[in-house]
Amino acid sequence: MKGRGKLHRAWWMMVGCILLQAGATGVFSNCATIFYSSICGELGFSNGAMAMFTTVRTVTMAFAMTGVTLLYKKIDLRVLLSALAAVGAACFASQALFHNIWQWYAMGVVYGIACGGLMTVPATIVINNWFHERTGFALGLALSASGVAGAVINPLCSALISALGWRPAAVVVAGLALVLLLPATAFILRLTPEEVGCTPYGAKQRDGVAERTVLRAQDSPLAAKGGAFVLCFILVILPNCVVQITYHISLFVQQEGLSLALAATLTSLVMVGNTLGKLLLGMLNDRKGPWFTSCCACAALALASLGFTGGRAAPWLLYLSAPLLGVSFSLAAMLPSLIARQIYAAQYQKRYSVLMTTGTLLGAVANTAIGVASDVAGSYLPVYAVSAAACAACAVLSVLLGVWERRTGPAPLEKAVVCEDKNG
Structure with a gap:
């Protein structure tokens, strides 16, 4: 990666984070709500009852964001994120089997853990580890992928629901999320450049040591x-x-x-x-x-x-x-x-x-x-x-x-x- 004209591996990490955000936030989070009206219409749930599912998922996700990060240095990132991707997809697809609102609530706990471990936090940590220059550009581009994925996939979800019904559509969309997630989680992403013998993008070298200039600020x-x-x-x-x-x-x-x-x-x-x-x-x-x-x-x-x-x-x-x-x-x-x-x-x-x-x-x-x-x-x-x-x-x-x-x-x-x- 040090050779002249070669693309630094950090940019591949950014690509992996783009896929991660597209699958996790773009599909698991942003596309989930397009199913709500069909679910409520068929099963007779109220808006408040269905909203409680999102609340259960989000509360669990908030705690998982902190808890899962403690595992990053104990479990290989590829293994951890791939497992979470599989769990998230299984949860999304399992809606096809549900008939009672409590089933969504129970699934929401597990789904929240998977989403909390996949959304935003790992992409932010990976990019900050791999980039010492152009960090904001790389992070902004990666996080924006969730919106792009949602904008593209939401109409597809609507078409699938109209053509197949919401139950088969949930299974298809879960599979689509895995297609986006697994290449990144299983093959591309690494927590730090040191894992593969690289230095971060933009790091200067002095006596074999990577150095960078930063700003230390006091509180306002x-x-x-x-x-x-x-x-x-x-x-x-x-x-x-x-x-x-x-x-x-x-x-x-x-x-x-x-x-x-x-x-x-x-x-x-x-x-x-x-x-x-x-x-x-x-x-x-x-x-x-x-x-x-x-x-x-x-x-x-x-x-x-x-x-x-x-x-x-x-x-x-x-x-x-x-x-x-x-x-x-x-x-x-x-x-x-x-x-x-x-x-x-x-x-x-x-x-x-x-x-x-x-x-x-x-x-x-x-x-x-x-x-x-x-x-x-x-x-x-x-x-x-x-x-x-x-x-x-x-x-x-x-x-x-x-x-x-x-x-x-x-x-x-x-x-x-x-x-x-x-x-x-």
Whole structure:
């Protein structure tokens, strides 16, 4: 890999992470909801009952994200991820045999463990281990694959459900996920470059030791303010809650008397917004910082929510609003990291972990609340109205946090050289 003109193996790791995100997040998570309206229609489940399945899966997934990482150094990554991929596919396909809601709840626990071990975390760790330069580009491209896969595969799911019925379609989609996952998990991915005698991409060599220059930052003065973390916490919760609304799109469309094909199209447009959102928010953050980025994203989510409230009278609004609603995925994935780096640089890992885990857990609770609220109100329109108001409030909160930080001053930076033994 050191030869001139040869492609560094790190780029193959990025390809593996793209396949991993496409299969795990793109299929297992993003495509699951397209089945909900057909399941509820055949078996008579309420929206709230089906939403509880997503809650069970998401809560389990939040804990699994932390627990599975402890196994990375004890079990070969290829073996671990391949086993999780097989379990996830088996869970997805097993829906074809279910007739009672408790079966989805029981499966959701196992499914959540598999998804938690496959989604986002391994791709982030692998890319950070393999890239010392262009890390953001590689990670952004890998994470965007989930949106691309969702945008492409959701219409395919809709077509399969219409042609075969939802039960056979679940088996076919599970097989498709394995086709994406197993080449990456079994053959491509390695946890660290040292496993195959490589150095990370962009690492400089000095006396046989890889070195890189990094920035060591202290906490921002804003971190010492007691209320700052609470406000940041509120800001992080929002996109995780709005993400849950996207999981109800097929049920919303059914409730409004629109077609399943429209539900698949809107879900695909949400995934387009998810994909482009990660790239655009990253660029905006580099230029304007996290508070401006958060303000713009929250404003976009407010407009998207308002658009859905008028979707029955003007269906064209749904086509415009769905991509904007997809920004919630991007913001939920990126905002905890952006805030932790901006304010809590010296305690980044701790603060990031707290923001990410609690945001995911509270988002799971919101999913059930959304389903129950729609059952009580007989419509999703009040949910979208509340979402619009909350997003607008968080756009204002982003501005206030930005002003507060400017008044307290930025975090100081200190350059340092980190040396890493090539042999670990």
